[in-house]
Amino acid sequence: RAAAEALIWLDGRVVAAAEATVPVLTHSLHYGSAVFEGIRVYDGRIFENEAHMQRLLQSARLLGYELPYTVGDLCGAAERLLAEMGLRDAYIRPLAWRGSEDIDITGANTQPRVMIAAWAWPNYYGGSDAEPSVRLTRAPWVRPAPDMIPLQSKASGHYVAATLNRQYAKQKGFSDCIVLDAQGRVVEATVANIFLVKRGRLVTPKPDGCLDGITRQRVLALAREAGIEAEVTDIYLDDVANADEVFLTGTAVEVMPVVQVDEHAFAIGPVTRTLRAAYDVLTGKRPA
Ligand code: PMP
Numbered sequence: 001r002a003a004a005e006a007l008i009w010l011d012g013r014v015v016a017a018a019e020a021t022v023p024v025l026t027h028s029l030h031y032g033s034a035v036f037e038g039i040r041v042y043d044g045r046i047f048e049n050e051a052h053m054q055r056l057l058q059s060a061r062l063l064g065y066e067l068p069y070t071v072g073d074l075c076g077a078a079e080r081l082l083a084e085m086g087l088r089d090a091y092i093r094p095l096a097w098r099g100s101e102d103i104d105i106t107g108a109n110t111q112p113r114v115m116i117a118a119w120a121w122p123n124y125y126g127g128s129d130a131e132p133s134v135r136l137t138r139a140p141w142v143r144p145a146p147d148m149i150p151l152q153s154k155a156s157g158h159y160v161a162a163t164l165n166r167q168y169a170k171q172k173g174f175s176d177c178i179v180l181d182a183q184g185r186v187v188e189a190t191v192a193n194i195f196l197v198k199r200g201r202l203v204t205p206k207p208d209g210c211l212d213g214i215t216r217q218r219v220l221a222l223a224r225e226a227g228i229e230a231e232v233t234d235i236y237l238d239d240v241a242n243a244d245e246v247f248l249t250g251t252a253v254e255v256m257p258v259v260q261v262d263e264h265a266f267a268i269g270p271v272t273r274t275l276r277a278a279y280d281v282l283t284g285k286r287p288a
Helices: 027-031 049-062 071-085 156-171 214-225 237-241 270-283
Strands: 007-010 013-016 039-042 090-098 112-120 134-138 176-180 186-189 193-198 201-204 230-232 245-250 254-261
Touching (some): 007 071, 049 071, 049 214, 176 237, 245 270, 254 270
Antiparallel strands (some): 007 013, 176 186, 193 245, 245 254
16 A cells, blocks of 8 residues: 555554545434544654553443453554554544444443544654743633543543633634633643643642543653652642743643743743653653
């Protein structure tokens, strides 16, 4: 096959993207019960493939359905797709959903389906003086409470608010939103976790109100290795305003400095730089 041809791994087969279609009576299309992942590929190596596929299975389980694959099956499927598409620096998007066998809202008689897509995502080495950074504004839509919807499930339904928040940010000329919960605690950005640095120490929200991101967990481990203290606690907008550094973590944004949150400006500081460099070594983006 030609390297650039768009292919989809769909329920065990690799097919042309045009053939990968779903019926309009798909349960998940109506009720938001799909679950998905975002995975990065650095120079041909799928980064954290297992952790993401494990979370995909768990996300479906939290919504009451079981995918008919093991973590190993799904990791292998992603590897196969990548090889067939000839991609080396890429983004992989697995999606699982309840099928079209039963439109009843319980979804009880639906068959689980899985697809994996991939597209090129160039990895620029972040060593130039044009450092990437983002500016955030307060989100108009709050994150639901943990008793409203299973927050550790990366369920499509969650991303209704993310879409609205991101649109709002763009309209205001910002890159993204800082998302609060109904109690006014800062929980995350639309698709990334948030960290503050205060007097050399890291502060990040407890993972009860946010997705406990894989990058968040790796960055906390890297901080430990680097001797940087970390506190996992409730944070409020005042804490953000008084922080020395602010950064986001996520598969897509990696370790991303935040240079503005509404009227507050932040410099890109030493702790952010240290952790970003360490994360870049982990991904293979930067030589060890
Ligand atoms: N929060 C939300 C709501 C997200 O969608 C993501 C992206 N998966 C993250 C945080 C960051 O998670 P990860 O580091 O696992 O990509």
